Every structure is written in structure tokens, then in C-alpha cells.
Amino acid sequence: MWTLLVFQLLWTQAVVDPLGEMVARNFVDHLANRDLDRTTALLSAKVNFDGKVVEGEEARSAFLQRTFAAHPASIRFSRVTVMTGPQAVARFGRPPARLGTLNLDRALVVLARRKIGGLVLVLEEEDRIPGRWRVVALTD
Numbered sequence: 001m002w003t004l005l006v007f008q009l010l011w012t013q014a015v016v017d018p019l020g021e022m023v024a025r026n027f028v029d030h031l032a033n034r035d036l037d038r039t040t041a042l043l044s045a046k047v048n049f050d051g052k053v054v055e056g057e058e059a060r061s062a063f064l065q066r067t068f069a070a071h072p073a074s075i076r077f078s079r080v081t082v083m084t085g086p087q088a089v090a091r092f093g094r095p096p097a098r099l100g101t102l103n104l105d106r107a108l109v110v111l112a113r114r115k116i117g118g119l120v121l122v123l124e125e126e127d128r129i130p131g132r133w134r135v136v137a138l139t140d
Helices: 002-012 018-032 036-041 057-070 085-092
Strands: 043-049 052-055 079-084 107-113 118-125 133-139
Touching (some): 018 118, 018 133, 043 057, 052 057, 079 085
Parallel strands (some): 043 133
Antiparallel strands (some): 043 052, 079 107, 118 133
């Protein structure tokens, strides 16, 4: 009984921003459909691709284009889970150092499962435009 109560309290404390969740799910959908323009539009100005920091619109687009070309097989995600940064830290621990400094107190973490492995995204809300969530880091 107590375990269930503690579990409910942990999961109901922080609510995922609905707009952030929509952006996260759209990014995963565009990535699976290999939609380069829409995927790039949802990236932050500076993105950490599993330890490789890419800045600038042309550089991000070129990086994604090379990534898509290197993985010609179709991309299918079986389940997408969106949680707040604090929920992710409580559940999985701190992110790897290769992702650099992340403000997880104000972030969303997305787990996109594939048949084998998956993708982890970190989204942050831009300070100057509230409600504008962008992907700042990706890893597997």
C-alpha cells in the first residue's frame, strides 16, 4: 500500500508541459519519417549529438543528412515516453558527461524505444520565448 502511494506521489509531483510533449513527439515522428526540414526546425541553435556539439542551421542540417545517409534502414519507434528532467534523474540517474551541461530542472527527457535500443532526447524551453521547446541533446 505504501509503495503504491510513494510511487503515485513521485509521478504526480511534476507535470509534463503539454506543449513540450507535443514538440517532443513531433520531433520523434519527423525523425522516423526522415523529414530533414521539420526535424531541423525543432533543434536548438546548439545541439549535442551524443558528445558532438553542432551549431548553426546549415551544420545541424548537414549533420542530420549525413546521419540519415549512414542509416538507410527505416526508423520505427515502438514507444515514446516523455518525463520531466527531475523525474528522469530520479528514475535513471544523472545523464552521461558527454552530453555536457544540461539544465534538467527545466527540461523534458524523451525515451523513444526501438525494437533494439532507442533514443534519448533532452528538450529545453527557450528563455526568451516561453512555450518554445527545442531539442538540445540526443543520445542512444
